[in-house]
Amino acid sequence: MNIRIGQGFDVHAFGDGDHVVVGGVRVPHERGVLAHSDGDVAIHALCDAILGALAMGDIGRHFPPTDPRWAGADSRTFLRHCRSLAAEQGWRPGNVDITVICERPRIGPHVEAMRQTLAADLELDVEAVSVKATTSETLGFTGRGEGIAAMAVCLMLRG
Numbered sequence: 001m002n003i004r005i006g007q008g009f010d011v012h013a014f015g016d017g018d019h020v021v022v023g024g025v026r027v028p029h030e031r032g033v034l035a036h037s038d039g040d041v042a043i044h045a046l047c048d049a050i051l052g053a054l055a056m057g058d059i060g061r062h063f064p065p066t067d068p069r070w071a072g073a074d075s076r077t078f079l080r081h082c083r084s085l086a087a088e089q090g091w092r093p094g095n096v097d098i099t100v101i102c103e104r105p106r107i108g109p110h111v112e113a114m115r116q117t118l119a120a121d122l123e124l125d126v127e128a129v130s131v132k133a134t135t136s137e138t139l140g141f142t143g144r145g146e147g148i149a150a151m152a153v154c155l156m157l158r159g
Contacts, residue, residue: 002158003094008048010041010059011149013141020148022100022107023114023131024076024121029105033148036065040075042098042114042131045152047075050082053156054091079121086156094155095128102148107133 014020017032023042033039047059056062062085063070063078086092096118100107111131119126136143 004053004156006049006053006154008045008152010044012039012041013147024117025110025113027105027110037070037073038075041148041150042100043075043079045150047078047082049152049154053154076121083122090158091156093122093124094157096154097130098152100133100150101142103135103143103145
């Protein structure tokens with residue numbers, strides 16, 4: 001087949017800090033995230049979607065949280081690496097769709113910057129990158145403001 005679809009999911013609890021990084025964009029917030037890298041849930045979910053489409057495991061396999069090289073790492077490095085892995089096998093992203101799940105911070109004002117950043121890292125037209133946000137209607141850990149999550153799907157094309 002010349003197409004494959006992958007999906008990914010990531011979650012991080014909030015901790016100390018004054019911002020979160022989502023989709024490669026620094027978003028002001030009264031909390032940070034607990035993570036080994038910068039904790040970008042959108043990019044982590046997207047990396048898992050790309051790797052899943054290629055049947056290459058998950059982000060933890062490629063960037064283990066036990067490896068000190070990735071402490072505080074910019075997750076955009078992970079995304080560019082996943083794109084390169086795909087290209088080595090003749091695959092490229094066709095389009096991506098990401099949903100960020102949280103009550104706060106407000107994601108909407110930053111969506112266009114996220115789309116631009118992700119499109120650049122994936123070498124895609126911005127029209128092929130969708131980022132949207134939703135709340136969980138005050139239910140669960142995201143609803144209680146304890147953390148942030150993201151889901152992603154990616155269509156991969158061969159050739």
